[in-house]
Amino acid sequence: MRVLLWVTMLVRRSEAFEFRVGDAGGWTVPTDSSANALNQWAERNRFQIGDSLVFDYTPGQDSVLYVNQNDYNNCNDASPIAKYVDGHTVFKFNQSGPFYFIGGNKDNCQKNEKMVVVVMADRSNKTGGAVAPSPSENNGTAPSPAPSGEESPSPPAGSVEINPTPAPVSETPKKEDDGTWVFTGYTPG
Numbered sequence: 001m002r003v004l005l006w007v008t009m010l011v012r013r014s015e016a017f018e019f020r021v022g023d024a025g026g027w028t029v030p031t032d033s034s035a036n037a038l039n040q041w042a043e044r045n046r047f048q049i050g051d052s053l054v055f056d057y058t059p060g061q062d063s064v065l066y067v068n069q070n071d072y073n074n075c076n077d078a079s080p081i082a083k084y085v086d087g088h089t090v091f092k093f094n095q096s097g098p099f100y101f102i103g104g105n106k107d108n109c110q111k112n113e114k115m116v117v118v119v120m121a122d123r124s125n126k127t128g129g130a131v132a133p134s135p136s137e138n139n140g141t142a143p144s145p146a147p148s149g150e151e152s153p154s155p156p157a158g159s160v161e162i163n164p165t166p167a168p169v170s171e172t173p174k175k176e177d178d179g180t181w182v183f184t185g186y187t188p189g
Helices: 037-045 071-074 106-109
Strands: 015-019 053-054 065-067 082-086 088-092 097-105 114-120 173-174
Touching: 053 071, 053 114, 065 088, 071 097, 097 106
Parallel strands: 015 053
Antiparallel strands: 015 173, 053 088, 065 082, 065 097, 097 114
């Protein structure tokens, strides 16, 4: 008899990625202040739960503010959800929804050093895909985010068009879960 062999392989992998904001340009005022370079960068990428943003900037000259939608739209730096000044900030996403960032210097924000990032559901679908709260749920306030490695707070609510563009090849895998392999076979005797 013929040897009949059926092999089925199922591989499940979950990876989180670290994205350097603005690629080579980093977190900085665009050279053409009428350009929206940071938002264009964010729209070219696909962010998911577990991913991290890396903001590189000159400490003492710049900073990153995590703000709500209204403060983003008005470049209001008076009451950020969180302020980062270390020059190398890692911000990890623990849920889906929009996240708003502006430069800590109001002039920089007005020159388009600001960005909206829309986070999609978890790649591994382990978390059930939490959604940002509605405005009535958070009453315009949100807790400060936790340091890197801990869970971040709920982002402020807002509506942003979701761009399903796949992430670029340049993203860096940060961690990898164990894959699951299933092999089945049959060899008649």
